[in-house]
Amino acid sequence: QKEVEQDPGPLSVPEGAIVSLNCTYSNSAFQYFMWYRQYSRKGPELLMYTYSSGNKEDGRFTAQVDKSSKYISLFIRDSQPSDSATYLCAMTTTSGTYKYIFGTGTRLKVLA
Amino acid sequence: NAGVMQNPRHLVRRRGQEARLRCSPMKGHSHVYWYRQLPEEGLKFMVYLQKENIIDESGMPKERFSAEFPKEGPSILRIQQVVRGDSAAYFCASSPATGELFFGEGSRLTVL
Numbered sequence: 001q002k003e004v005e006q007d008p009g010p011l012s013v014p015e016g017a018i019v020s021l022n023c024t025y026s027n028s029a030f031q032y033f034m035w036y037r038q039y040s041r042k043g044p045e046l047l048m049y050t051y052s053s054g055n056k057e058d059g060r061f062t063a064q065v066d067k068s069s070k071y072i073s074l075f076i077r078d079s080q081p082s083d084s085a086t087y088l089c090a091m092t093t094t095s096g097t098y099k100y101i102f103g104t105g106t107r108l109k110v111l112a
Numbered sequence: 113n114a115g116v117m118q119n120p121r122h123l124v125r126r127r128g129q130e131a132r133l134r135c136s137p138m139k140g141h142s143h144v145y146w147y148r149q150l151p152e153e154g155l156k157f158m159v160y161l162q163k164e165n166i167i168d169e170s171g172m173p174k175e176r177f178s179a180e181f182p183k184e185g186p187s188i189l190r191i192q193q194v195v196r197g198d199s200a201a202y203f204c205a206s207s208p209a210t211g212e213l214f215f216g217e218g219s220r221l222t223v224l
Binding site: 042105 | 116153154155156160170171203212213214215216220
């Protein structure tokens with residue numbers, strides 16, 4: 001079993017839709033959670049960073065963490081064609097080595 | 113404040129040659145990570161370094177691969193005697209003492 005599971009998609013939605021992206025994980029020691037956006041042939045760009053259960057909002061993006069279910073989500077409101085990219089979840093423990101584990105990414109396409 | 117700088121962006125090598133990839137972390141960041149990404153796959157952790165120290169190299173192949181982060185100068189990922197299977201995008205990321213990872217744009221290695 002992979003430490004982090006993420007549906008690869010692709011996920012196609014119409015412009016303006018609410019997008020829900022999800023990751024599940026197996027290691028209860030993970031404490032820090034991140035979402036990255038990666039455009040084709042570019043480096044991953046940090047979107048959200050959180051370390052507690054609950055919701056964190058930044059503009060059109062909301063990150064949700066449920067540690068009891070080992071489940072994290074990223075919601076994108078009013079999606080735009082410019083949101084079309086691959087979204088990666090990442091997480092790490094507080095063990096000191098800070099080895100960040102990434103999901104395989106979900107490819108999102110927002111149709112104009 | 114410049115981001116994480118990687119060079120070269122593209123590198124072509126013939127089988128058996130050496131590849132050297134360089135990474136300058138963001139100003140003030142003392143932690144450097146190297147990740148590898150194959151097409152349609154997620155980011156695979158290779159190595160985590162602090163200045164002059166390798167903290168965790170559990171993701172790096174035992175042979176042909178080495179990494180360093182000297183007191184002065186960029187971090188170097190070195191691949192000796194490259195093979196076709198080494199063709200991939202190699203991403204460097206840096207972080208402050210602990211916390212968010214910030215990525216460079218990557219170095220794309222093609223082995224002929």
